Amino acid sequence: MACGPGDTPPMNNVPSPAEELVVLDRELARLDVRRSQLLARRAWLLSVLHTPVAAVPAWRRPATETAPRSAQHVLLTLGGVLLAVAAIAFTLVSWGHLGIGGRAAVLTVLTAGALAAPVALLRRRLASTAEAVASLGLLLTVLDAYAVHRVGLPEAGAVGYAAGASAVLAALWAAYGTAVGGLRVPVPAAVVAGQLPLSLWAVASDAGALTVCWALLATAGLDVAVALWARPGTGVRVVACVAACATGGWAVLAAVWFSAVDGGAGPAVLLLVAAGLAGFGAWRVAAGAESWSVAWAVVAGLVAVAGGGGLVREVVPQGWAVPGYLVAAVVVWAAAASGGVPRGVARGLTGASAGVQALAVAWALPQVAAVLGGVRPGVPWAVVAVPVTVAGVLVSPRSRPARCGALALAWTAGMSLPGALSLPYAATLVAHLLLSAGFLVLAVRPSSLTVRLPEARDAEGALGDVALGGALLGASVAAFGARATEAAAVAVLGVLAGLFAGGAVAGRGTRRTVMACAAVVAGTGFVGAVAAAVELPVHLTGVALLAVPVATAAVGAVLRRHPAAVPVESAGAAAGALGVGLASARPGVLALALALGGVVAAATAVRPERRPVAGYAATALFVAAAWVRLAASGVSSPEAYALPVAVPALAVGVLRRRRDPEASSWVAYGPGLASALVPSLFAAWGDTGWPRPLVLGLVALAVTLAGARLRLQAPLLLGGAVLALDGLHELAPYVVQAVGAVPRWLPPALAGLLLLAVGATYEQRMRDARRLRDTLGRMG
Known part of the structure; x- marks a missing residue:
């Protein structure tokens, strides 16, 4: 018996497991062969069984490419078109061959038959055929009207006759479509024909372009009435809405053009009536389709602003046109926020008003910027009125973005107010400083800006940052304006430095850091202004500016690990870099400035939290000061420049190895040794004398022996390499002579x-x- 996977094989297992495995493999191979034979037989049997069925040809109906109703529509359309072509050709070509009676008989028979046939066709439930015949009948009535004008009333004016004929045809088609139920063409066709009578009558009467606009608007009003009267989902409502948009749109566009070019109350009144019509439509569709209500309300709001602004422009001075339109936009805003207005209508009116207010602000801002930049002498009162008005509107909504916008516009109005008042130079600077101080107070305590806001705690941060931006911009404008006189620059920059320093002391968070850095910038400008006022040379002004990093380093020592410490010291370092750049006009003064900077950095390096960075900076500044001093003294020996760097570096390396014995000799001594040996090596290769190579060789030998004695890689390898190259330099002339021989x-x-x-x-x-x-x- 064969053993299972978990059984213990018996002692007398015959055959062995290996032999039994061979037997199993043979049996499985035989089963695979047999399975293949059976599958092949099955496939042959299936082919034999299906061959007779496949051989018998089956009759199938050819696939259709068109639906019966589509084919019917095509045939009816082609038939109607052909009959219409025939009727037109008969009317235009063969009309003159018949007498009066014949003409009347033909017209009567054709028209009456075409209009009466759909009744019978509808009774037989042939709706598509009835529609085609009815359309032909409507076309015949148009030909009848044309024929009557050509024969019966040739003296009537073409435009006036067309106005009357279109009115009659619209009435007849509407009555016919209403009387004969089931036809979808006549009533929409009557709506299309109804677009012509009033406008053609206005053109025929030579009443002027504005009268034509009124006629178009009246037609649009009738279209709106028809759209409201018609049942939802019918073609009549769709055609009436499209027609109202077309005629009303042309009337509004023409009236806007007349109002902008010629002015006058007529176009403005027309626009207000059009706005009322669009608003009525928005109100009526608000319950069923809010998106359409919003769209119609936007149109109504924009047209109302155009009309109301046109009326206001007639009674205000010439430069107040934009504020006049802004007043109209504010009225629309108030109407939307008054309550009792459907939500879609309110959204549309608010959007339209907001768009106009944004355009008005965009009109005012470049003019304010031009005045603040000194390009223009003053600001018109109309420009000031725009940000004041929009800011007043934005105060009312209880939202954070609205308050931020109101704050920004209040800043714009405040900065432009001195120009509008034509204040003297000093008074303008004082006004700008006061405005900056006010915004700085708001940045320090923004809670006064979040009154009645639901998210007061969350809004304080954003409003405080806008307020701080206004203070910074105001300070920039005041500093820019104070450049005219030295006394003004000193006074303004000193006041700004004090204001921002006070704000940094009283402020919190990131705003405190920004105000502290602004105080450093203002202080830098103050020092420069004082130096200019006492007529210091440029290089001495650079030295004077080093007072700023001294002050910021002292502040950093007081603040220590405060988040504002690093930004303040970085701003002071930037001022120091500016001072060094100004001092570069005189090499001796530049060396003094670098040394003073090194002293400040070294004093900062004493503090534990600044030690690494400030230590490196102090070293670099001291070395640079020494190099500049040597260059100014005419010293050209490289050792004079290399040793001031090498000795401190080696001293630092010794201290590093004492504190950390595991430190590599390359890290500890490599920079100092390279600074001491490499420049001298390059100088020795170009030196024709013997003292420098001799001294360099002795020093390199000493370094090599010290590295071997102390078992240090850096001294051994660097000293050995320099010693070898120095010796090669000394032996080079003799080698050349030997090679030549x-x-x-x-x-x-x-x-x-x-x-x-x-x-x-x-x-x-x-x-x-x-x-x-x-x-x-x-x-x-």
């Missing part, structure tokens, strides 16, 4: 012998190289 065949021969010797002792040389590598690796 040697025959040309000797160098290749010596090279070959060297290669043979190296090849012969290659293994020993590899052991020596590995031993040297291990020795260097054990060094520090």
Whole structure:
């Protein structure tokens, strides 16, 4: 018996597991062959069974490419078109061959038959055929009207007759469509024909373009009435809405053009009537489709602003046109916020008013910027009125964005007010400083801006940041305006430095940091202004500016790990860099400025939290000061420049190795040794004398011996490399002479012998190289 996967094989297992596995594999292979044979037989049997069925041709109905109703529509349309072409050709070409009676008989029979046939067709439920015949009948009535004008009333004016004929046809078609139920063409056709009578009558009467606009608007009003009267979902309502948009749109566009170019109350009144019509439509569709209500309300709001602004423009001075339109926009805003207005209508009116207010602000801002930049002498009162009005509107909504916008517009109005009042120069500066101070107070305590806001706590941050932006911009404008006189610059920059310093003391969070940095910037400007006032030279002004990093370093020492400490000291460092740049006009003064900067950095490095960065900066400044002083004194020896760097670097390396014995010698001594040896090496290679190479060789030898004695890689390798190169420099002239005296065949021969010797002792040389590598690796 075969054992299962978890059974213990019996002691007398015959056959063995290996033999039994071979047997199983053979049986499985036989089963696979048999399965393949059976599958092939099954496939042949299936093909035999299906061959007779496939051989018998089955009759199938050809696939149709068009639906019966579509084919019917095509045929009816083609038939109607052909009959219409025939009727037109008969009327235009063959009309003159018949007498009066014949003409009347033909017209009567054709028209009456075409209009009466749909009644019978509808009774037989042939609706599509009835529609086609009815359309032909409507076309025949148009031909009848044309024929009557050509024969019966040739003296009537074409435009006036067309106005009357279109009115009669519209009435007849509407009555016909209403009387004969089930026809969808006559009533929409009557709506289309009804677009012509009033406008054609206005054109025929030569009443003027404005009268034509009134006629179009009246037609649009009738279209709105028809759209409201018609049942929802019918073609009549769709046609009436499209017609109202077309005729009303043309009337509004023409009236806006007349109002903008010629002015007058007539176009403005027309626009107000059009706005009322659009608003009525928005109100009626508000319950069913809010999106359409919003769209109609936007149109109504914009047209109302155009009309109301046109009326206001007639009674205000010439430069107050934009504020006049803004007043109309505010009225629309108030109407939307008054309550009792459907939500869609309120949204549309608010959007229209907001768009107009934004355009008005965009009109005012460039003029305010031009005045603040000194391009224009003053600001018109109309420009000031725009931001004041919009700011007053934005105060009413209880939302954070609205309050932020109101605050920004209040700043714009306040900065432009001195120009509108034509204040003197000093008074303008004082006004700008007072405005900046006020916004700075709001930035420090923004809670006064969040009164009656539901999200007062969340809004304080945003409103405080807008307020702070206004204070910074106001300070920039005041500082820019104070550039005219030195006394004004000193006074303004001093006041700004004090204001921002006070704000930094009283403020909180990120705004405190920004105000502190602004105080540093203002203080830098104040020092520069004072230096200019006492007529200091440029290089001494640079030295004076170093008072700013001194002050900021002292403040940083007081603040220590406060978040504002690093930004304040960085701003002071930037002022110091500016001072160094100004001091570069005189090399001696530049060296003094660099040294003073190094003293400030070294004093800062004493503090634990600033030690690494400030220490590096102090070292760099002291070295730069020494180099500048040496260059100013005419010193050209590289050792004078290298040793002031190398000695402190080696001292720092010694301290580093004492504090951290595991530190690598390359990190501790590498920079100092390289600074001391490499410049002298380059100088020695270009020096024809013997003292420098001799001294350099002795120093390199001492460094190499010290590295070998102390088992340090950096001194050993650097000193050895410099010693070897220095010696090569000294031996180079003799090598050149020797090479010149040697025959040309000797160098290749010596090279070959060297290669043979190296090849012969290659293994020993590899052991020596590995031993040297291990020795260097054990060094520090």
